[in-house]
Amino acid sequence: MKNKYYLKFTGKYLLRVVTLLIAVSVVSFILVSLSPVDPVQQYVGAVPNVSVEQRAKIAEYWGLNDPPVQRFLAWAGSVLHGDFGVSLLYRRPVLDIIAEKFTASLALMMTAWLFSGILGFGTGCAMGMFHGKWPDKILKKLCLVMCSIPTFWIGIVFLMVFSVGLGWFPMGMSVPQGVPAEKVTILQRIHHLILPALTLSFLSFANVALHTREKLVDVLESDYVLFAEARGETKWSVLKRHGFRNILLPAVTMQFGSFSELFGGSVLAENVFSYPGLGAAASAAGMNSDVPLLLGITLFSALFVFAGNMLANIIYGIVDPQIREGYRNE
Amino acid sequence: MKRQPVLSVEDLSVSFRMYDTGLEQADLQVISNLTLDVCPGEIVAIAGSSGSGKSLLAHAVMGLLPGNASVTGKILYKGMLLSQKEKEKLRGKEIALVPQSVSYLDPLMTVGAQVTGRTPDEKTLKAQKEIFQRFHLKEGTEKLYPFQLSGGMARRILVSTAVLSNAQIILADEPTPGLDLEMAVEALKIFRELADEGKSVLLITHDIDLAFHIADRVAVFYAGTTVEIADAEDFQKGPKALRHPYSKALWEALPQNGFKPIPGFQPYAKDLPKGCLFSPRCPYKTEECEKEIPMTKVRGGYVRCIHAD
Incomplete structure (x- = not known):
């Protein structure tokens, strides 16, 4: 019975992810086909003396003259075989690049994610507890200001203050310059990670905090908190027993739903800090008409966001008995 | 001989500070000069239409009113004046609340x-x-x-939360709706048993019929004040035994007593009439009714009406 339930659950998600990926690949392929990107020009690059005939031959060889549907099927066919093509920019297989860049990005995104999640939740709880009093008022204004600051701008400000002005952090990159890769220490990596991670967490920190505050205020004004107080529970006990439990679910939603923002934000943050992650690679692929890499990253990011939402759904089922029951009855 | 009441409410008024139009703040008086007491072993039923301040009374006694509420008057527990701090200490232990609906559970x-x-x-x-x-x-x-x-x-x-708490006073805020008659009677029986064990029950209810039978005394609320407090027997007997015109009207509005409505409606807390709050709907209204009306003892019960006899 239980096994059957898990099987059904897994099957449902597999079906969803497959349809999602098909839809994303079709749409992004159409967009790329419609764009003025010329892969031949990109491939030939700055090499002089490539005649028009030679260009036509390359185009013919790549099948660029075939109808779009045929081209899509050819691309999708090789993708299904695990061949995402070769990046025109890096001259290496797309999958290798995604794997390499994603590891760098993952460290950055997860740090920012944990940072904004934990601190945002804590700040939100503090604001909710002091609802209407001065700590709440001050923190709330700070959060609203933080919400309105664009990521790339705060990144530049951080660089100016902490790197240029105070010299606490390096100017960018993920490792120090001129040091062989095997000699880079973990501390050096963390040192390079802090500023971009702070920048990336800045936006969602305020969002999480404000959202948590709103939710906690709702909960503390609810009937069941009133009744808990009527049963003699102290303020702290009410917060611990009923408050956290009831704001956890929306916080989880926010946190895992923010995977897409996180990815979008990493494009900006990585560019400002010249951090060699997936975000930087995505914008480089776009700027340099690296079609295979761009499509590969698009598919990968869809998978990444999907994973975030799926995790949120699973955690829902664990936290909320009503949703657990709902899953079981599906 | 009068027993010492375990809970007495004297001249209680509750008002809420609210935003009126724009940034104007206004005080909304929702309970005015309410007086009530409960003795050990007694069930006092509180009857009155929605919005007459029944639930708020319960919340005021327990110190559960929101921050924008201001309370005047006295609430005494076993003769001791209760401050907010003491209310917080007593709730759940000496005073228990039975709330209205499932939304009061986490x-x-x-x-x-x-x-x-x-x-x-x-x-x-x-x-x-x-x-x-x-x-x-x-x-x-x-x-x-x-x-x-x-x-x-x-x-x-x-x-059951209230029963388990072993509290001396149980404030039951509409414990019966949603129960079938049998279950409602069963629930009220339990209150009766608790009262017979020496506890005091304040029973806020819309099931006036049942309340008349189970309670010892009945307090009738109108627009945030008590208009009459009398033995439940009087309410079983009918209008002749009752004192206040509103109580009589309430009795006559019951389905088995003719289902007769009276014109008009309960005034909104923002525009309360002067003097007797019931006067705009009262057939016996005189000029005297616009003055402050005290609770007076008439035929063993208390009534807030100068025409009662």
Whole structure:
């Protein structure tokens, strides 16, 4: 019975992810086909003396003259075989690049994610507890200001203050310059990670905090908190027993739903800090008409966001008995 | 000989500070000069239409009013004047609330954990089991979440929290709607039993009929004040035994007593009439009614009407 339930659950998600990926690949392929990107020009690059005939031959060889549907099927066919093509920019297989860049990005995104999640939740709880009093008022204004600051701008400000002005952090990159890769220490990596991670967490920190505050205020004004107080529970006990439990679910939603923002934000943050992650690679692929890499990253990011939402759904089922029951009855 | 009341409310007024139009703040007086007491072993039923301040009275007694409320008057527990701090100390121990609906239970916590509290000992758990049995709640009910309860079950669970708390005063805020007659009678019987054990019950209810039969005294609320407090017997006898024109009208509005409505409606707290709050709807209104009307003793009951005899 239980096994059957898990099987059904897994099957449902597999079906969803497959349809999602098909839809994303079709749409992004159409967009790329419609764009003025010329892969031949990109491939030939700055090499002089490539005649028009030679260009036509390359185009013919790549099948660029075939109808779009045929081209899509050819691309999708090789993708299904695990061949995402070769990046025109890096001259290496797309999958290798995604794997390499994603590891760098993952460290950055997860740090920012944990940072904004934990601190945002804590700040939100503090604001909710002091609802209407001065700590709440001050923190709330700070959060609203933080919400309105664009990521790339705060990144530049951080660089100016902490790197240029105070010299606490390096100017960018993920490792120090001129040091062989095997000699880079973990501390050096963390040192390079802090500023971009702070920048990336800045936006969602305020969002999480404000959202948590709103939710906690709702909960503390609810009937069941009133009744808990009527049963003699102290303020702290009410917060611990009923408050956290009831704001956890929306916080989880926010946190895992923010995977897409996180990815979008990493494009900006990585560019400002010249951090060699997936975000930087995505914008480089776009700027340099690296079609295979761009499509590969698009598919990968869809998978990444999907994973975030799926995790949120699973955690829902664990936290909320009503949703657990709902899953079981599906 | 009059027994010492365990809870007495004297001249209680509650008002809320609210934003009127724009940034103008206005005080909205929702309870005015309310006087009421409950003795040990007694059930006092509070009857009155929606918006007459019944639930607010319960919240005021427990010190559960929101921050924008201001309270004047006295609330005494066993003759001792209660401050907010003392109310907080007493609630759940000496004074228990039976709230209105399932929304008063935490949706994400099993009902057992809510009924027995934070760290239940063996004795509490045993008592909880017995009480659930008494209320015909099946074994395992304590492991359910509020959304899995039927309306009737939820209500019985809410009542059981008060029973378990061993409080001296039970403020029951509409404990019967949603229960079928049998279950409602059963619930009220339990209040009767509790009262017979020496506890005091303040029963806020719309089931006036049932209340007349189960309660010792009945207090009739209108627009945030008590208009009449009298023995429940008087309410069973009918209008002749009653004192206030509103009580009489309430009695006559009951289905079995003719179902007769009276014109007009209860005034909104923002524009209360001067003097007697019922005067705009009262057939006996005279000029005297626009003055302050005190509670006076008439034929063994108390009434807020100068024409009562």
